[in-house]
Amino acid sequence: MRIDSIDKLAAWRDECRKRLDSQKKKVLVCLGPGCLAGGSDKILEEFHEILSKKKITDVTLEAVKKTGCHGFCAQGPLVIIEPEGIFYTKVKKAHVKEIIETTLEKGELVEKLLYKERNGDGTDHAIVDYHDIPFYKYQKRISLRNVGQIDPDRITDYIAAGGYSALAKTLSSMTPQEVIDQITKSGLRGRGGGGFPTGRKWATCAKIESDIRYVLCNGDEGDPGAFMDRCIMEGDPHSILEGMIICAYAVGSREGYIYVREEYPLAVINLQNAIDSAREHGFLGENIMGTDLCYDIKIARGGGAFVCGESSALMKSVAGEVGEPRAKYVRSVVKGLHDKPTVLNNVETFATIPVIINEGADWFASIGTEKSTGTKAFSLAGKVKNTGLVEVPMGVTLRKIIFDIGGGALKDRKFKAVQTGGPSGGCLPEDKLDLPVDFDTLTKAGSMMGSGGMIVMDDRTCMVAVARYFLGVLVKESCGKCVPCREGLYQLHKLCTKITKGKATEDDLNLMENLSRVISVASLCGLGQSGPNPFVSTLRYFRDEYMAHIRDKKCPAGVCRELITFNINDQCTGCLACIAACPVEAITGEKKKLHVINQDLCTKCGSCYEVCNFDAVDIK
Amino acid sequence: MTQTDMTKLDKIFNNNPQSPGSLITVLQDIQREFRYLPREALEKTAEILNVPLSKVYSASTFYAVFSLKPRGEKIVRVCKGTACHIKGADIILEQLESGLGIKAGETTKDLKYTIELVNCVGACALAPVMLVNEKYYGNVRCDRVMKLVEKD
Ligand SMILES: Cc1cc2nc3c(=O)[nH]c(=O)nc-3n(C[C@H](O)[C@H](O)[C@H](O)COP(=O)(O)O)c2cc1C
Numbered sequence: 001m002r003i004d005s006i007d008k009l010a011a012w013r014d015e016c017r018k019r020l021d022s023q024k025k026k027v028l029v030c031l032g033p034g035c036l037a038g039g040s041d042k043i044l045e046e047f048h049e050i051l052s053k054k055k056i057t058d059v060t061l062e063a064v065k066k067t068g069c070h071g072f073c074a075q076g077p078l079v080i081i082e083p084e085g086i087f088y089t090k091v092k093k094a095h096v097k098e099i100i101e102t103t104l105e106k107g108e109l110v111e112k113l114l115y116k117e118r119n120g121d122g123t124d125h126a127i128v129d130y131h132d133i134p135f136y137k138y139q140k141r142i143s144l145r146n147v148g149q150i151d152p153d154r155i156t157d158y159i160a161a162g163g164y165s166a167l168a169k170t171l172s173s174m175t176p177q178e179v180i181d182q183i184t185k186s187g188l189r190g191r192g193g194g195g196f197p198t199g200r201k202w203a204t205c206a207k208i209e210s211d212i213r214y215v216l217c218n219g220d221e222g223d224p225g226a227f228m229d230r231c232i233m234e235g236d237p238h239s240i241l242e243g244m245i246i247c248a249y250a251v252g253s254r255e256g257y258i259y260v261r262e263e264y265p266l267a268v269i270n271l272q273n274a275i276d277s278a279r280e281h282g283f284l285g286e287n288i289m290g291t292d293l294c295y296d297i298k299i300a301r302g303g304g305a306f307v308c309g310e311s312s313a314l315m316k317s318v319a320g321e322v323g324e325p326r327a328k329y330v331r332s333v334v335k336g337l338h339d340k341p342t343v344l345n346n347v348e349t350f351a352t353i354p355v356i357i358n359e360g361a362d363w364f365a366s367i368g369t370e371k372s373t374g375t376k377a378f379s380l381a382g383k384v385k386n387t388g389l390v391e392v393p394m395g396v397t398l399r400k401i402i403f404d405i406g407g408g409a410l411k412d413r414k415f416k417a418v419q420t421g422g423p424s425g426g427c428l429p430e431d432k433l434d435l436p437v438d439f440d441t442l443t444k445a446g447s448m449m450g451s452g453g454m455i456v457m458d459d460r461t462c463m464v465a466v467a468r469y470f471l472g473v474l475v476k477e478s479c480g481k482c483v484p485c486r487e488g489l490y491q492l493h494k495l496c497t498k499i500t501k502g503k504a505t506e507d508d509l510n511l512m513e514n515l516s517r518v519i520s521v522a523s524l525c526g527l528g529q530s531g532p533n534p535f536v537s538t539l540r541y542f543r544d545e546y547m548a549h550i551r552d553k554k555c556p557a558g559v560c561r562e563l564i565t566f567n568i569n570d571q572c573t574g575c576l577a578c579i580a581a582c583p584v585e586a587i588t589g590e591k592k593k594l595h596v597i598n599q600d601l602c603t604k605c606g607s608c609y610e611v612c613n614f615d616a617v618d619i620k
Numbered sequence: 621m622t623q624t625d626m627t628k629l630d631k632i633f634n635n636n637p638q639s640p641g642s643l644i645t646v647l648q649d650i651q652r653e654f655r656y657l658p659r660e661a662l663e664k665t666a667e668i669l670n671v672p673l674s675k676v677y678s679a680s681t682f683y684a685v686f687s688l689k690p691r692g693e694k695i696v697r698v699c700k701g702t703a704c705h706i707k708g709a710d711i712i713l714e715q716l717e718s719g720l721g722i723k724a725g726e727t728t729k730d731l732k733y734t735i736e737l738v739n740c741v742g743a744c745a746l747a748p749v750m751l752v753n754e755k756y757y758g759n760v761r762c763d764r765v766m767k768l769v770e771k772d
């Protein structure tokens with residue numbers, strides 16, 4: 001149906017809802033990146049295969065559908081049965097028949113697939129409805145509201161979930177200025193990392209005299225440990241489009257692009273499908289919903305360069321050039337794509353817009369803290385139990401995210417640090433865990449909230465090696481245009497490597513600190529300016545660990561290979577596990593006899609340590 | 621380049637506006653079709669889009685997805701995202717490099733295997749992650765790397 005007047009939308013929504021409501025039971029199969037990697041596409045096929053041959057009351061084929069990432073990736077592949085919210089974890093293709101026969105036909109539970117929460121005394125109890133699982137209970141989902149709930153390829157699902165009603169409200173009852181005022185009043189700040197007030201950006205763009213203005217979406221997601229934007233683009237593409245269309249109305253734009261990195265092929269496909277169906281139904285193109293508004297969106301594919309997430313580089317890349325940033329004497333909102341005024345916002349920022357319009361600026365501003373309103377999505381990963389997508393109100397503590405939602409460190413090891421903000425961010429230690437998560441607090445503590453990557457590290461993570469890792473990413477990603485970034489980060493990385501090899505002196509460390517200051521003040525764009533952060537923040541909180549590498553030539557975490565040796569102690573039961581796991585056959589021994597590592601062959605990969613169940617491998 | 625290659629190339633040019641602004645898209649399409657950017661294709665691109673060859677070369681070397689050398693039948697990608705890194709992606713890579721006798725970014729002489737590095741593929745729960753063509757392998761153990769690569 002083509003929506004050529006605003007009134008028609010409500011009728012269509014009723015129709016979409018009725019159709020969904022008529023499905024007594026719904027089966028949602030998560031096809032987010034984590035579950036897909038676990039083979040969930042095969043699970044969906046199996047459901048369709050069996051159900052196409054077998055009729056079950058209350059379950060239609062249409063009601064078995066794919067969704068984007070449901071959030072709790074660590075328990076994937078996930079299958080959820082609505083309306084009860086039955087949450088089946090670690091599902092395999094072979095379980096499908098049982099789910100159909102037991103749950104869909106008889107209405108009983110498949111116990112073994114239920115989520116088990118650990119009790120204080122080490123026993124478990126099963127939780128049926130996912131809303132009751134601590135991982136979900138403490139979250140508040142705004143930008144992720146539909147991700148994992150709807151089929152991204154069905155616009156009818158989005159409509160039934162209230163989609164495009166914010167656009168209808170905007171077009172029927174708000175002037176462009178009123179839209180900008182609402183966004184300003186909501187206090188929304190950009191979710192791409194910078195935290196710039198979105199309303200102010202829009203207002204600036206709208207004021208500039210120009211025949212053409214662009215509205216662009218930044219889906220580059222350059223942080224090498226983050227996947228929130230990807231999950232929104234794959235799982236709820238229409239919410240991004242709706243946010244962009246509202247922005248186009250507010251600032252007076254007719255044309256826009258979504259910049260997606262080449263590594264996200266499914267995001268490109270789902271966005272393109274969404275664009276096509278939005279156009280077909282009258283939400284994009286000429287005379288949107290029968291009004292005077294004309295706006296269209298194209299996808300620009302990035303080429304896998306971190307620096308292309310930076311606004312001026314991104315715009316060059318969209319224009320088909322090499323993505324080198326320029327000095328920003330004039331901001332890109334004034335002189336952006338093709339030198340025209342341009343609004344560039346992050347995926348999550350745009351996905352939040354429709355909710356603000358619908359629920360009102362005051363409602364949004366009441367969530368979060370005074371200076372950081374609303375919620376923020378994070379991809380929680382690393383050495384944490386509950387890896388996945390998390391969205392929480394701003395101002396909750398890091399501890400709440402990592403321990404209450406995340407379940408704490410993997411294998412109950414000792415928590416050591418949390419890294420946020422990707423290569424531009426930093427690491428915070430345990431005593432900073434009670435800091436509220438918002439734009440300003442984390443920056444003051446020497447890290448940053450960033451775009452939403454959150455990586456948990458335990459006592460087996462070496463902070464020097466982490467700094468070296470991020471510096472390595474930045475050296476590779478520096479575009480090479482300015483000297484402080486190109487040469488400075490290169491030297492910083494070299495010196496950091498020297499530390500991990502136990503060859504550095506304290507003078508080297510001083511040199512690194514000086515160099516960091518120069519790189520920060522003299523670099524052209526944000527990549528260089530914040531480039532030393534991973535080093536500076538780890539040095540600030542983990543100086544001891546640096547000194548251990550430099551003075552004692554030791555790596556306390558047991559990671560830096562030049563500085564450690566592996567030995568088997570007398571806890572060894574002779575179980576042969578490490579012998580099987582060693583990739584270089586450096587371990588010898590017989591069953592029930594103490595095993596021995598041949599130091600000449602050992603590559604210090606740590607495999608024996610990981611597989612040993614008896615704490616019999618020492619790292620020194 | 622063979623005649624069929626030329627036809628494929630012409631099709632790519634016809635599918636895109638023939639102006640300098642299409643440079644990146646055209647290069648992406650060529651990369652997808654040929655799995656790398658052949659020299660003649662770059663020369664042709666420069667001519668048709670009216671961009672200096674030096675600029676075409678600059679774009680081809682700037683973006684990580686482009687390759688100037690032919691790539692293997694099986695592309696083995698090791699995730700070097702943060703989560704995979706702290707769960708030992710380095711060691712996976714090392715096993716792979718010594719097993720195949722090439723470094724990351726290189727292709728075996730028989731054009732069978734190419735090793736590439738990628739950033740987070742969104743499957744951090746399964747870190748460390750490795751992909752062989754489109755197939756994901758999670759919780760990869762370093763003693764299993766070569767078995768996974770050589771499978772089918
Ligand atoms: C080196 C560098 C990389 C960046 N990468 C991204 C990115 O991947 N995604 C993103 O949304 N913003 C990124 N940004 C921030 C953008 O420049 C810009 O501030 C943002 O897209 C604006 O949208 P927002 O206000 O909604 O956050 C990056 C900035 C720098 C300096």
Ligand code: FES
Nearest residue numbers: 030032034035073
């Ligand atoms: S991918 Fe399925 S829960 Fe994240």
Ligand code: FES
Nearest residue numbers: 699701704740744
């Ligand atoms: S870091 Fe490897 S999948 Fe996320």
